[in-house]
Amino acid sequence: xxxxxFACYECDTLITVTSINEGEIASxxxxxxxxxxxxxxxxxxxxxISGTGLLLFIPAVFFxxxxxxxLSVESSASLISGxxxxxxxxxxxxxxxxxxFCVLSPLIKLTAAFVxxxxxxxxxxxxxxxxxxxxxYHHVDSWEMLEVFLIGILVSIIKLKDMADLSFNLGLxxxxxxxxxxxxxxxxxxxxxxxxxxxxxx
Amino acid sequence: xxxxxxxxxxxxxxxxxxxxxxxxxxxxxxxxxxxxxxYCPRCDSKIHMRIYDSLQRCWALTICSLIAxxxxxAYPIMTIxxxxxxxxDTILSGIILLLKLGMYPIAAIVFIASFVVPLAKIIGxxxxxxxxxxxxxxxxxxxxxxxRYIELFxxxxxxxxxxxxxxxxxxxxxxxxxxxxxxxxxxFGLMVILTIFAANSFDPRLLWDEENEEDAFNNLTExx
Numbered sequence: 001x002x003x004x005x006f007a008c009y010e011c012d013t014l015i016t017v018t019s020i021n022e023g024e025i026a027s028x029x030x031x032x033x034x035x036x037x038x039x040x041x042x043x044x045x046x047x048x049i050s051g052t053g054l055l056l057f058i059p060a061v062f063f064x065x066x067x068x069x070x071l072s073v074e075s076s077a078s079l080i081s082g083x084x085x086x087x088x089x090x091x092x093x094x095x096x097x098x099x100x101f102c103v104l105s106p107l108i109k110l111t112a113a114f115v116x117x118x119x120x121x122x123x124x125x126x127x128x129x130x131x132x133x134x135x136x137y138h139h140v141d142s143w144e145m146l147e148v149f150l151i152g153i154l155v156s157i158i159k160l161k162d163m164a165d166l167s168f169n170l171g172l173x174x175x176x177x178x179x180x181x182x183x184x185x186x187x188x189x190x191x192x193x194x195x196x197x198x199x200x201x202x
Numbered sequence: 203x204x205x206x207x208x209x210x211x212x213x214x215x216x217x218x219x220x221x222x223x224x225x226x227x228x229x230x231x232x233x234x235x236x237x238x239x240x241y242c243p244r245c246d247s248k249i250h251m252r253i254y255d256s257l258q259r260c261w262a263l264t265i266c267s268l269i270a271x272x273x274x275x276a277y278p279i280m281t282i283x284x285x286x287x288x289x290x291d292t293i294l295s296g297i298i299l300l301l302k303l304g305m306y307p308i309a310a311i312v313f314i315a316s317f318v319v320p321l322a323k324i325i326g327x328x329x330x331x332x333x334x335x336x337x338x339x340x341x342x343x344x345x346x347x348x349x350r351y352i353e354l355f356x357x358x359x360x361x362x363x364x365x366x367x368x369x370x371x372x373x374x375x376x377x378x379x380x381x382x383x384x385x386x387x388x389x390f391g392l393m394v395i396l397t398i399f400a401a402n403s404f405d406p407r408l409l410w411d412e413e414n415e416e417d418a419f420n421n422l423t424e425x426x
Contacts, residue, residue, distance in 0.1 A: 006231065065368075078371075155308055
């Protein structure tokens with residue numbers, strides 16, 4: 001099983017990949033699309049990072065990210081209160097989008113990565129439940145937009161900075177760390193390795 | 203590497219020519235029949251030789267996102283009220299305001315993320331779609347790269363919608379300043395997800411198929 005055939009997703013070229021080492025990338029000779037890469041110590045790293053991310057989830061979403069003070073009136077905003085405020089102004093569609101992109105999909109990604117790698121570590125990942133989780137992860141992957149939200153926070157800060165006194169809360173730190181955890185999954189989680197390890201009847 | 207570019211096209215075999223298709227989810231190569239639905243034996247996702255009705259779907263979604271682009275820019279995305287007074291801001295007028303305040307880097311980020319990226323994405327998809335019907339002056343490599351960037355940067359157009367959400371939440375309580383979200387935000391969100399769906403429904407393998415078929419033909423004639 002050291003030699004596997006792949007088809008390039010972008011140009012359909014058939015490529016035989018002989019075993020690659022950790023940290024190496026196999027790319028398509030015709031269109032240079034990345035076919036396969038092997039990640040360093042994927043299972044342990046993913047377990048650690050997704051666990052950290054899950055711990056950070058509640059503070060990142062519910063703690064205020066920043067607060068504003070204007071004529072002795074203070075108000076603060078967290079991710080969830082932003083969604084709630086949009087919901088109250090009857091922008092249900094936008095509120096739902098933000099909830100899906102910034103709360104639900106990162107949560108699904110972290111949970112799926114955590115449970116699957118935990119299952120892998122204990123050699124239980126052949127169960128169809130883990131397969132379903134990996135599929136969930138795959139479908140949610142392209143909808144997660146935490147890093148865009150972080151730049152959104154930056155833009156809001158600059159838009160408001162002349163208007164009022166702004167201060168940053170613990171939530172912002174938690175949110176940034178949470179975002180880093182979710183982004184790191186891309187670097188650490190080797191989905192292909194787990195798929196290749198699954199038994200199936202040919 | 204230059205060695206790569208010198209690889210003769212005849213060496214290249216495609217999955218399709220062998221009756222194989224790759225599962226998009228778990229990358230398993232599976233022998234498929236073109237006329238029936240095929241499922242991956244390993245992860246149970248649907249497998250197709252090429253994305254079903256890719257061009258039709260992509261055309262439809264791209265046109266829809268172009269239509270949504272108009273209200274997204276014409277309607278105000280939010281209104282900032284000072285003491286009950288204020289003008290509704292569209293995305294572009296918000297950017298102009300940032301420029302007037304001298305915040306050039308941020309104005310550039312917002313302009314690129316919420317105006318250039320979606321527009322470039324829609325135009326890029328049109329170029330890709332048209333290029334499949336007509337001869338294109340872009341090479342296949344260039345167009346594949348174009349597709350890659352379209353997929354990669356699409357999500358950044360949500361930036362302004364996130365800003366609106368934060369501002370609305372933050373300034374909600376204040377009686378002096380108030381931020382009200384506008385209808386443009388809905389159109390904008392709609393446009394973003396439409397462009398993401400459009401990019402997902404485009405099958406980059408179609409760009410190479412013409413060449414693939416020529417190769418197969420060349421191989422056949424050579425064997426004779």
